[in-house]
Amino acid sequence: MIDSSMPLHGALSQNSMSDSCNEGASVQAADTELTLLQQFAGAFIQDVNLGIMLLNNQFTLVDISDMACRVMGWERENSLGRRVNELFGDMPTEHHLVQRSLLEGVSVRNHAVSWCNGVERYELLMDSNVMRDEQQQIVGAYVLFKDVSNLRSLEEQVQRSDRLAMIGQIAAGTAHEIRNPLTSIKGFLQMFKKTLRDKGMAKEVHYTEIMLTEINRINELVGEFLLLSKPKHVTIERVNVYQVMNDILPIIRSEAVLHGVHVRYEAGETVPNVVADRELLKQVFINIAKNGIEAMVEGGTLTVSVKRDSAEQRVLIDIHDTGPGIPAFLVDKIFDPFFTTKQNGTGLGLSVCQRIIHDLGGTIRVSSKGFGTTFTLAVPYQGS
Numbered sequence: 001m002i003d004s005s006m007p008l009h010g011a012l013s014q015n016s017m018s019d020s021c022n023e024g025a026s027v028q029a030a031d032t033e034l035t036l037l038q039q040f041a042g043a044f045i046q047d048v049n050l051g052i053m054l055l056n057n058q059f060t061l062v063d064i065s066d067m068a069c070r071v072m073g074w075e076r077e078n079s080l081g082r083r084v085n086e087l088f089g090d091m092p093t094e095h096h097l098v099q100r101s102l103l104e105g106v107s108v109r110n111h112a113v114s115w116c117n118g119v120e121r122y123e124l125l126m127d128s129n130v131m132r133d134e135q136q137q138i139v140g141a142y143v144l145f146k147d148v149s150n151l152r153s154l155e156e157q158v159q160r161s162d163r164l165a166m167i168g169q170i171a172a173g174t175a176h177e178i179r180n181p182l183t184s185i186k187g188f189l190q191m192f193k194k195t196l197r198d199k200g201m202a203k204e205v206h207y208t209e210i211m212l213t214e215i216n217r218i219n220e221l222v223g224e225f226l227l228l229s230k231p232k233h234v235t236i237e238r239v240n241v242y243q244v245m246n247d248i249l250p251i252i253r254s255e256a257v258l259h260g261v262h263v264r265y266e267a268g269e270t271v272p273n274v275v276a277d278r279e280l281l282k283q284v285f286i287n288i289a290k291n292g293i294e295a296m297v298e299g300g301t302l303t304v305s306v307k308r309d310s311a312e313q314r315v316l317i318d319i320h321d322t323g324p325g326i327p328a329f330l331v332d333k334i335f336d337p338f339f340t341t342k343q344n345g346t347g348l349g350l351s352v353c354q355r356i357i358h359d360l361g362g363t364i365r366v367s368s369k370g371f372g373t374t375f376t377l378a379v380p381y382q383g384s
Contacts, residue, residue, distance in 0.1 A: 051124070051145040057138055059083050059100055071124070071147065072097070073117030102128055102141045112148075116328070123149040178222055186215050221348070238273040239281060241306055241315050241379070248282050252289045252302070260299035271308045271315045272381040276360050281379075284353045285317070288375050291349065292321035295373065309378070314362070317377040326368040334366065 051068035055061060060083055069076050072087070079087055088096045097115050099106070107129040115122050126145040130138045193208040249265060256263045274281075285304075292302050300322035307316050326334065335354045357364050362379040 049146075051143070051147070053084075053098065053143040054140065055084060055098075055103070055142070056140045057103060059085065059103060061087065062140065067147070068145070071115065071117065071122050071145070073119065097124075097126075098128070098143055102143070103130065103138060105130055105138070113145075121149075121328075122147055179219065182215055182218060182222075186212065189215070235277050235279075236275060237278065239276045239278050240273050241271060241281075241317065242267060244278060244281050244285065245304065245306065248286050248289075249304075251286060252293070252304075255290055256293050256302060259293050259296060261293050261296050262299075262301045264301055264303045266303065266305035268305065268307045271306060274315050274360075274379045274381045276379060277356075280356045284356050284377065285319070287349050287353050288319050288377070292319055292323065292373065292375075295321050295323035297323075312378070312380075313382075314378040314380050317379070318374055319377075320372060320374040322372045325371060326366070326373050328368075331366060331368060335364075 049067060050065060051071050052063070052065040053061065053068055054063040060081060061079055064072075064074070064076060064079060066076070068074075069079070074087055084098050085093070085096065085100065093099075097113065107127075109127055111126045111128075113124050113126055115124055124145040125148050126143065128141065128143040131140045131142060133139050189208050189212055193205055193212070196204045196208065245265065245267075249263070253263050289302060289304065296302070302322075303318070303320045305318045305320075307318075308314075309316050335350050354364050357377060357379065360379055362377065365376045365378070367374045367376070
């Protein structure tokens with residue numbers, strides 16, 4: 001209501017000033033809200049534990065989170081403002097994690113994908129979609145992904161353990177029934193071999209030697225079957241890893257000489273004792289070292305090193321060979337029961353090794369980059 005004592009133009013001026021103040025306050029509030037949204041968006045992209053990539057409609061990278069840089073193997077400063085297909089370098093287009101078809105509306109939701117940046121391999125769960133303006137025109141796109149490598153690895157370990165448990169149950173019930181008749185057959189064959197040799201029948205002696213060799217192979221396979229079942233007499237004690245290494249080094253070196261391989265042992269800092277079965281640890285170390293030696297068909301160097309991981313309270317044993325390496329498409333299969341690349345292998349050695357280390361609460365990791373393979377065994381120790 002306008003005061004009658006106030007001049008009309010004064011009242012109108014007062015109302016105009018009031019409206020201007022209200023409009024100014026609204027603009028200021030909108031600016032503050034926009035600033036907060038911008039700050040939140042910037043903090044979200046940099047701090048959240050997600051891979052985030054923002055692209056414009058020219059397929060140019062507008063923004064990227066730190067985690068995405070780490071997974072992709074890119075540097076943020078050298079990536080922003082460049083076309084995404086250029087960032088993938090010489091990699092074939094069909095292997096690009098982000099395809100240009102995304103800007104055509106080809107989006108994904110909870111898409112599981114494996115990605116290797118040349119150094120590390122990741123298992124990712126990816127979402128992507130386009131961004132549209134008020135006229136529903138595509139102005140850009142976003143890509144979100146989460147690293148689920150640990151979850152995928154855990155899932156595979158559980159599946160592998162289930163398969164090993166089933167094989168172990170079968171083995172425990174049938175292995176002895178197989179070994180008993182084999183022992184009799186082996187004994188009679190050894191008698192036949194002696195008799196045939198006394199009669200000068202060299203050809204028949206050779207046949208019996210072949211049969212005895214195959215029987216020994218069956219015995220070894222049955223023995224590995226038995227190891228898949230839960231060990232019945234395990235002696236858990238505090239074990240000095242260096243002492244275990246010193247016990248088995250003569251065995252490893254004698255095997256290496258037969259293949260023209262040099263063994264280098266690197267004993268680093270003093271490490272705590274681990275809680276384990278001494279003989280089972282020896283079996284794991286010998287098995288993996290033997291695999292490395294046999295992989296170097298043209299000779300090479302087997303390096304064994306022991307070190308301490310204080311942060312995770314683990315003793316790390318690295319066994320590295322200079323062989324041809326393991327193809328990327330086979331790395332995930334080497335711990336599967338019955339998988340082998342050896343002509344006379346059973347495919348159970350690494351499965352047994354993994355079972356033993358997992359039962360001790362440890363892990364086995366394998367890294368192969370085309371110029372050798374490294375097995376890293378992590379065995380926990382108890383803090384003082």
